[in-house]
Amino acid sequence: MGRLDSRFVALLVLAALPPAVEGAILVGFGFRAAEGLAPQVTAVWPYDTYHDLRWLLVYHDSWPTFVLGLAVVVAFRALLTTGLVALAWPRQVPRPGLRWLFVRSLVQTSVLSAVVSPWAALSLAASVVALSWLLLASLLPLFLLAPFLQRAAVEGAWWRGLPSIELVGWSLLNFVVLTVGGALVWTVSAWWTVPVAALAGAVNGLLWQRTVAAALLPRRPVRWARVPVAPLAVLLAFVVPMVVQPFLAAVPGTPKQAPMTPLLDRPLPSDVRHAVIFLGGHGSAYGGEPTADPNVQWFSYRGLDGQGRPLSFGPRDTYRSIASSVALLDTQVQSLHARTGRPVALVGQSEGAMVARTYLAERPHPAVDTLAMFSPLINAGRSYYPPEGASHGWGIAAGWELRVVFGLADLLAHSGTGPDEPFVRSLLDGAPFYRNELMCPVPGVRIVAFLPTTTATEAPPGEFSAVPVFQMPAVHGGLLDRRVVQARLVNFLAGQPVSKPQRGYALLQEISAAWQAPPLPLSLNPVWRSRGTNDPAFTGRICRPR
Template identity: 55%
Template sequence: MGGRLAALLALAAVPAMAEAVALVAIGFKAAEGLAPQATAVWPYDSYHDLRWLFVYHNSWPMFLLGLLSAIVVRGVLSAGLTALAWPDDVPRPSLRWLAVRNIEVAALAAVIISPWAAIAVAFSAVALSWYLLASVVPMLLLAPFLQRAGVVARWWRGLPSVELLGWSLLNFVVLTVAGALIASLPGWAVVVVAGLAGAGNGLLWQRTVHAALRPRRLRWARVPVAPLAVVVVMASAVAAQSLFGIAAGRRTDWHPPFAAGQIPDRVPHAILLIAGHDSSWDGRPPESLRVERFSYRGLDDRQRPLPYGPSATHRSLDSSAALLATQVDLLHRRTGRPIALLGESEGAMVVRTYVEKWPNGPVEAAMMFSPLVGPGRTYYPPPGHSGWGVAVGWQLRGISALANLPKEVKNSPDEPFIRSMLANAPFYRNRTLCPVAGVRMIAFLPTVSAAEAPPGEYSRIPVFQMPALHGGVLSQRVVKHRVVDFLTGDETTRPREEYGLLQRMGAAWQPPPLALSLNPMWAANREADPAFTGRICEVR
């Protein structure tokens, strides 16, 4: 048993270390946290494979060949781990049976997990934490079912044991902690952590195989529970799209500071308020004459902002910024005051686009609430084109089409807002939270956005962090006082200690970014790649 255990730990550790060595050698810091998952128990192992494949394929033949290879390699590796983990007192099937069974499980896992891996890629495109959290939760549900699949003949019947659930949750914890450690360590120390985590995977393979073969009690032994769980997990991918939308914007009841009431006299600015994705506005102006709502439809013939519905927010960031420039100039001329911009979610990205393109305008202050932190880390081409991520693009379109069926306002992974971020990904990935000369800037970040930020530097402007969900910062009453402090020149920075920890804890579950140098769409840019440098705001 001692020799088999040593072989099991070696087989589990070596692939994780090999992946870590390759990533450290090329300096791919943002992806190093994935290495320990190379030998994780089901389904974390397949989730690891699919995220790499979905980001790094640039044609249908490459995708299909990669998918077939991933299934076969994963099945054979899992068969070897299962054989070495098999208890001595239980007759073991042949290696051929284990290989065939585990290849079948790998194929099944690829089908079940595929929508969630696609949603994870969508997360990296728009940097929205909802998507990352939503794509990880199904792995926890599937784990105890799939761990039985490679071992037990009639694995689809009955509830998994408490032991299987516990070991699968422990593997999730091990992978999360290993990813956090890797994100915190320099250089070749990453390989050591990956090897130790891989060996931990080996021990968990041993425990899960034992638990699958010798459950203390099998509940609902005649009920096909696993197929029901699979249906729920796959249907949830569509439900998640319906629930969160492409950018989780608010449709109604946006109540930013100064939308009601008057601006304190000590604030010298006039303020433009820019709402987020899928928001709407009925045209009623704010109470103060020094405050104006931005319209995604533009202005009427009397130069007043037009009411707009959710679909109006789907326009590109460049076109929204151009509309904002017109409103900024009119508000400045009308009030004679410097302008402060306050944008949330998509609105924050419109603000960032505007100050980059019009740095010498009348805007003196920019406040970004729940900005998308480092979006544009993955890519998929428009319909009818080939390129990096072509298969995942069509999968996202299929998920979106199903999610749109009950919805009046349709979202699309190809709407102009999304495509503008993908087309200008080098800028948004590298400079969203970078300073602009002549403009005082601050980002109000909910702590959940820590999961959006890849390992490394994420902001060079002041940040005010609060426990909140995406888009929820503005609901905090203390924020209005902080906005007034910022506009009157006081120090407003308040980073939270747990933000960096949460950022590192999410490192293991993010898809690998697509290297900026690989995509011809980004070839002309002069931005450095934070995925490799670990820093932002730098030129190539």
């Protein structure tokens, strides 16, 4: 019994030490935004590899660096897994030699890295565009694969048969532990991060013990023992990134047509003294039909005709750079103000909100004194990858992996969008502004942000807004159809203050902390460095000078 106890203690120590070390390093550098990842260093497969690949895909600046980093990561993971499995091995089952365990772990880690890599890349994409559905698309396949992959380190025929209910249960508990552990690690202050990360790691050790025992000592015969279930599950999981874009076309809140708002389908109330420009989101379309009130216009991603009327546009017209949209908006604001003589209010959704806020930052705007943002992309541009023709740059391998993933998805979706779309590149290149200043006040301009609750999962915890917010349960782009939101928008345009912070928003941020890709520091990327600004990844604050 004493020897068993010593092995169990050694397992807990081995599982606790790496998270504590990573936590100490992050605290030492003041890297607050990445602290939630620390407990995953010793997580049970596949979450440990998901942890490793997110760091690697963000933190490499050339192909040789990526290849070398991948080799180091795979070797380290194989060694650590060998130790964890050896210490977690049930006493009543003969254990293979350490050499056999290491070779098996090395092979399985290599295979698992290839399997998990596309979803780790999607996590990076989520940090670029700050969209919760991309983060969800990167996590869902892990739920599917985890019970199958957890047998790989200990069973020769792990790829055949269904996992037991015990393995499924431990897999789900593993995810819960990592989620709660990431939230706690981020929530505690300063050096408390280290012992909390160590405690979460020790729980990982217990989960390793239970998972290995469940794999080696099933309580009932394996079902479908002759069927290669694991490869089929992997194949199914690979289909997820390919169909995610067509699936989104059916998701409520995806901007496929003109939202029904009181701005577009009825005259403005008499107490609204502004002319209004509505800026649709990414993938929106406008057929050129007149609005109910001549003081209200759609913003056109194609510009104005000879009479100053917005031209019709289709979804692909929204795939333009933010800078070009800002130029079009500047012209349209001046035209509408000159025609109506009224001050101009901007109402932007998603991409439209980003265009409107960038316009206020980059152009003189004496005619504009009001901005309502719906589903802005908060803290976008947290990761980076260079343009397609570049030979080096931070995240170069991640960029090419995303091109492959979205290229395959576009075979079904035919959307024409992808990681090199001009709008996405605008977020990548303008990261210092979008990470630090997007949600900051603008002198002389009243601003409110209408945020769906999913926004809380789209960025690491920390301060996210210095302007009034109206928060409500919804998905991205799904607020404008709500009657209560429409009423608040009209109230805001009429000059009334609008604010409704939602309880639990900060908690949702903390819960998602474990699953964010680690941000790339603004000071590390030469593309961003010259714009010297505060980095919320370290300060947890926005709207601050460097």
